[in-house]
Amino acid sequence: MSGPSRITHINHPTLDHCRELIGIVAPELVGDVPLYTLVQPPEFPKLERTAAVATRHADAGLAASLAAAGEWRGPGNTIMFCDHDFIDLGLALHEAAHLLPLMPAPKPPRVSDEGLIAPNAHWHAYADLLRGEAETDLAAIMPRWIVGDHGLQFVRRCLHLAHRAWHAGFDVPIWQMSFAGDQYDLSVDGEYRKAIGDEPVRLRDASFAEIEAEPMPAEFLDLFSADVQRWLDAHPGTRWTHAKLAS
Numbered sequence: 001m002s003g004p005s006r007i008t009h010i011n012h013p014t015l016d017h018c019r020e021l022i023g024i025v026a027p028e029l030v031g032d033v034p035l036y037t038l039v040q041p042p043e044f045p046k047l048e049r050t051a052a053v054a055t056r057h058a059d060a061g062l063a064a065s066l067a068a069a070g071e072w073r074g075p076g077n078t079i080m081f082c083d084h085d086f087i088d089l090g091l092a093l094h095e096a097a098h099l100l101p102l103m104p105a106p107k108p109p110r111v112s113d114e115g116l117i118a119p120n121a122h123w124h125a126y127a128d129l130l131r132g133e134a135e136t137d138l139a140a141i142m143p144r145w146i147v148g149d150h151g152l153q154f155v156r157r158c159l160h161l162a163h164r165a166w167h168a169g170f171d172v173p174i175w176q177m178s179f180a181g182d183q184y185d186l187s188v189d190g191e192y193r194k195a196i197g198d199e200p201v202r203l204r205d206a207s208f209a210e211i212e213a214e215p216m217p218a219e220f221l222d223l224f225s226a227d228v229q230r231w232l233d234a235h236p237g238t239r240w241t242h243a244k245l246a247s
């Protein structure tokens with residue numbers, strides 16, 4: 001397998017570095033539909049236990065903030081870091097995986113004067129939801145991979161992005177992407193990387209819609225199935241079934 005001719009390590013990545021990397025590993029995200037990378041505007045509510053968030057809908061509050069910064073280019077996807085001091089390439093790839101495959105542009109949000117003053121209700125509702133999740137022991141009633149959509153297709157996308165980043169010569173260790181392991185009730189990232197085999201190499205130039213149209217490698221499915229079973233065994237009496245979780 002041919003590897004990168006040299007590896008670039010970026011000590012203090014900027015939003016531009018994140019955009020550049022995403023443009024290389026997932027070009028569909030920087031095409032006709034704008035991709036906004038930004039740090040959470042100060043007027044936004046604090047998002048509990050969240051370092052970054054991806055959204056397919058730049059809602060009115062965010063559109064207004066982007067417009068105020070002279071960056072609004074119409075409806076698009078966003079990757080928003082919650083803290084200036086925590087802009088990270090691995091995290092950027094994690095969030096990019098939430099935006100793939102590329103969906104058609106959402107309807108234009110209304111940008112109002114009100115939006116410039118107050119973050120819109122959607123963000124407050126989201127902050128409330130995260131606070132509620134933090135206070136509820138969700139892990140007792142559902143596998144952690146379900147919360148925030150971190151299931152098998154997500155893991156698969158992350159592994160493809162990780163391989164492409166490595167191939168392009170970027171030093172982004174997979175643990176920095178934070179997509180498997182105990183925090184999601186899944187086997188560790190290295191096991192999933194082994195189980196997916198050469199799929200990321202074979203499909204390196206494919207779009208993410210094309211990847212999702214391909215059957216998953218059997219070993220990859222088997223590993224997830226074992227994780228599902230382990231969770232079920234640890235939660236007797238749950239109403240979840242293997243068929244439901246593994247589908």
Ligand SMILES: [Zn+2]
Pocket residue numbers: 094098148150
């Ligand atoms: Zn996530």
